[in-house]
Amino acid sequence: MDVQEIDLGAVREQVDAVLEDFLTSRARVAAGRGHPIEVVNTVRDFLAAGGKRIRALLCVVGWHAAGGSEDRAAVLRVAASLELFVAFALIHDDIMDDSATRRGRPAVHRTLRARLGPSPRAERLGAGGALLVGNLALIWAQELLHTAALSVQRRRTVHALFDAMLEEVMYGQYLDVMGTGADDDIDAALQIVRYKTATATVERPLQLGAAVAGADDTTLGLFTELGLPLGEAFQIRDDLLDVFGSADGACAPGLGDLREGKHTVILARGLRAASAAQQRRLRHLVGRDDLDERGAGEVRAILEETGAREHTEHMITSRYEQVLRVLDASALPPAASRALHGLAVTATQYTS
């Protein structure tokens, strides 16, 4: 059918231009009303610091896949909305985990804390300020969405999908935060991955783009089939990278998830496969705020020895293969199929 490739680099630039235009308009309004313009700048800096824009790209690919040709401005707006939603979720996530950095810069609540200077209240107030910045990112995401030029019917579908995504992510995070499940429960860890990340990272963005193009339920269903394994693979890879870094050294192994005691699939698998002595060491080391490189090295060694790392790599591979099977069996336009294939490789192999 089509011979042209989808130029993902160009899409990314267009999405960033929509974000920039929108934030410039928010800054202008804030300046006119005496509102604190630094909030807009904080969100702008957060977006400028990086991010793969994977959700925005998937949204536009979903639109192509569903035969989108008109409504390009609308789909770019929905795609940009997804990136503001990501900013909201990550800014709040970093508050909840008290993460020091994000995308190589201090996390927003840490930046605001530092701005308040040495005060016993700076920690609480910095977190409060970041909470509000995150809220505004969500409010703006919704504004971008409901000001997209869509017919009544498509607008309704887009909103329903977006609302479902927001609920899934919030519930997933809630389970993660308030969860009292066993730390060696792989299914529980996968459920959190599914709610918190898998649908929001791949399935919903693809569906949102497709809905802008007026896709039918078959296409939306195909994206569920595709989105779950790809989203899970993406998140499991992300968790592996956090602990082990990337083979090419672009991503250094870290202490973040281990200190936080995050209920990841690899950790659950490690605990499940470990000897009693190894289990005691893992439970002693993981979740300590003062875990050091040496302790992390010990954790990594146990995750290797128990085969947990290898097993988790297999989980990624089998999901990636599942994605390929679904893609091959689908009747998607070839350019969209190729773009999805490429994004699947990016999402499961690398990070940045």
Added chain:
Amino acid sequence: MDVQEIDLGAVREQVDAVLEDFLTSRARVAAGRGHPIEVVNTVRDFLAAGGKRIRALLCVVGWHAAGGSEDRAAVLRVAASLELFVAFALIHDDIMDDSATRRGRPAVHRTLRARLGPSPRAERLGAGGALLVGNLALIWAQELLHTAALSVQRRRTVHALFDAMLEEVMYGQYLDVMGTGADDDIDAALQIVRYKTATATVERPLQLGAAVAGADDTTLGLFTELGLPLGEAFQIRDDLLDVFGSADGACAPGLGDLREGKHTVILARGLRAASAAQQRRLRHLVGRDDLDERGAGEVRAILEETGAREHTEHMITSRYEQVLRVLDASALPPAASRALHGLAVTATQYTS
């Protein structure tokens, strides 16, 4: 024109019924998808614990004032959306201030903290859980809003007003949290009142209801004229009640704002009118987490002696009179005018 009064009691019941229906549907969906239904129940309990529903009532009165007659289901949905927005804002507010109680019950983050049991992480995780509950309240507020049955044009106006309100409140809270203004700056304190409360409590709810009825700019402008003095009076009264309680004893004087060191108008006025010795005492006592009844008594005495309390009462009265002048000069339907008059008395004299 009309002889019938607006039955605010009935309106309140109808708004609560919309909220109950909506939350029941969210609970059903959550149960079906294995989502944590306790989040829905937490929001439901929060709403059931009380609240005057002043914003919802003003919204429906605004609709009446603008000649609303059809679209009753739509205006009730918008009114209910405002109450979910309030729940969101208060749940987050209580996290930021680490308030112990709200509406006579433990604040949401305290309830969740207690549920986690004695753990060094319970404080952080409880705050995280409440953050997410608050986010869902906002997400649901937006869902109620964009699923209201409105024409394209009215929907656009309603969304624009709602977005403006959300921005104003977030910016106002941000200034409050991150603000470094002088503590005796009455104008700065009033500016925070204006952004954080005045518009969101009165002006925007009235305008939102009016917009559902397709009001023109004259009516929307009238509600700005009315909303600012009434909203300010409402918030200044709220601040006074927090420090001094109510004359009838229904509201006991508290330590909340004084311990938090909230930049209220009465405190700014007290500092401005105080002697150097009194200023030192105020600055020593206010903002201490360990402020006790005796210290609070000293603060109250200074606020009386300096005339700050009396001055602040005058500020409320002059705003109330301004509201009456605007109402008298307006051509609002008499029933709407009388309802607004009644709500103005409620908002500036009592609380619950």
